[in-house]
Amino acid sequence: MISLTATQELRVYGQGMQTRSPAGRAGRPRSAAADAAILAATREALVELGWSKLTLGDVATRAGVAKTTLYRRWAGKNELVVDAVAELFDELELPDRGSLAADIEGVVLQFAAILALPEAKSGLMAVVAEATRDEALRERIRASVVDRQKRLVLEGRARAQARGELPPEPDPRSAARTVDLIFDMVAGAVVHRTLVSAEPADEEWVRGFTRVLLQGLGT
Amino acid sequence: MISLTATQELRVYGQGMQTRSPAGRAGRPRSAAADAAILAATREALVELGWSKLTLGDVATRAGVAKTTLYRRWAGKNELVVDAVAELFDELELPDRGSLAADIEGVVLQFAAILALPEAKSGLMAVVAEATRDEALRERIRASVVDRQKRLVLEGRARAQARGELPPEPDPRSAARTVDLIFDMVAGAVVHRTLVSAEPADEEWVRGFTRVLLQGLGT
DNA sequence: GGCTTTCGCTACGAGTCGTAGCGTAATGCC
DNA sequence: GGCATTACGCTACGACTCGTAGCGAAAGCC
Known part of the structure; x- marks a missing residue:
């Protein structure tokens, strides 16, 4: 504790690093x-x-x-692994590729590349499993891993609305629900593809995924 | 072994149970x-x-x-838990509700109900994590859990095509890819919603999910 | 130099693992 | 009924990991 x-x-x-004496703390750092x-x-x-x-x-x-x-x-082991795995997601970014489809494909490929690492595969799912019985651990994962990903969804959505590719959503509560839904769909699909189906989320798969996400199954 | x-x-x-002498096996059963x-x-x-x-x-x-x-x-522990959790998915069915949207909503709600059980939450993700380093375990999970779910996707898709709600796909290889994609999107989204976001996949969420899956984000 | 905190090291009881060995129980075959 | 075969319950075991305690030494700040 x-x-x-x-x-x-x-x-x-x-x-x-520059801070002189961090909050009046003495002794060996x-x-x-x-x-x-x-x-x-x-x-x-x-x-x-x-x-x-x-x-x-x-x-x-x-x-x-x-x-x-x-x-x-x-x-304990849980907290240590969360911190170790969280660093893998530091480089996650959302470069502007001109269209919503291209933005999604780019960030999903980044996410898939991280999940393809063996240390991410075996570590991340295990701590998520442990977090089902540990509220504090769940919060730790949320703060250091999940929220950083969700911010990308928020950013990409705002960008697409500015381009006119997505309709604006005035009601903030409804907008938050939509962002949560998209986030679970994107991250969930990549995770499931990589870990459960154990197949690579390569460019071909990502193209198909993006098409369904944007246009649906009907077409 | x-x-x-x-x-x-x-x-x-x-x-x-009825089989008399199971493959020439003697001794106490x-x-x-x-x-x-x-x-x-x-x-x-x-x-x-x-x-x-x-x-x-x-x-x-x-x-x-x-x-x-x-x-x-x-x-070992892994194999035991896989078998114990697999039984939870025995009751998963796909009743005909008249439309593709209703079929999806029905089966997703069933799936979500199972995943909401604490024994499924903590057990399933853990063995999936272990399976990233154990080919035999991955196969065991595939055979006893995943394939049964995937069959529902195949069935629902055929039903929708018969209704004319989905276009027929003549190329079998392309069709298989589509089924895999849909499966990862559906199962992945529910799992992520339930375990990572730790929010219930209730009727409201399922309605929104089905709408996006069928019609895409554009509308 | 003095104060404070961290570090490396050793040692410890408690708990779990997976296996071996043994006598007993339950079935199929003759 | 007797025999071979397999499963079962029980006990015991060495090996390992856990998380903590106690100690002297090291490294910074005043």
Whole structure:
């Protein structure tokens, strides 16, 4: 519990390296290098061992730190893996490709490329499964992974409305529902294709998906 | 490995109780009651403990059998949970509701109801995560869970084509791709809504989803 | 230099794993 | 009924992981 708070503070330091004395904190600061090494080691262990056989002792050894250091920063395996996997989604962007269809295809391909990584496959679904019984963990995933993706949907939608490709939706409540729906449809389809069907979400598949999403099955 | 084959044979016996001497097998037969008790106990443990804290020893105690009996029938936790969760999808059907939209809404609501069960939530995603590193497990999930769902898509599509709601697709390869795409979109969206967004896939959501799936975002 | 916090290390009890061995129970075949 | 065969319950086991405690040393801020 305490270590969880401390972790969040540390990550804040990591972002703003310049801050002199972070909120009146004295003593030896936590090693940012150790933090990075631990997360990298976690991803490495996910690739080699998978979720169930991953042990915190092994991660500590790989990272070159003591096991106790790991427990001081993360409450457990779940939280550690969430942070390790979350970094994979940092590069997710939505470049303007001129049309809604092209924008969707571009971002879906990015998303699919990340999900194709073995560390994302084995880690992400496992923590989502654990999160069904852990409210705090669900919130952690939402904040560090899901919301960043959803923001892209919001952005792409606004862009398409500006282009006139999508009708404006004045009622904010209805608009929020639509965004949630689109998000679940896009992310859900890619995840299901990649993890359950175990087939690559390649360009051909993405083209077909985008066509159905925009025009429906009727045509 | 041996026990896995034996398990499948046992399940066959369970279906056709009448068979006299099943393929020249001698000796004391496996208890079908024990099998049912174990799977029920597994679901119960999934609800109370979740995937990660579920132990085979605990399941054995709940089911009233010895731990060794469990290991004789299943290779491990993964295979056991797949079988336990698979039974939840037995009742999935596709009643004819007159139109493609109504058919989709009906089956999606059924699927959502199953996914809302805590034993499905915590169990299904966990084994899918494990299956990313285990080809045999992936095949087991495909055979006992996924294919049964996909058959509904195939059936609903044929029905809609007979009604004239969907255009016929002569090329079988292209048709198979379309079915796969639709399946990933439907199942993926419901799963993502239920497990990641952690919101109920209720009637209102299903209506919106069906509208987008059939007519696209454009309208 | 003094204060504070982190770090590496060792050690620990508790719990789980998957297996082996044994005697017993239940069936099919003769 | 007797025999072979297989499943069952039970006990015990070494190996491993867990999460924590305690200690001295290290690294920063005043």
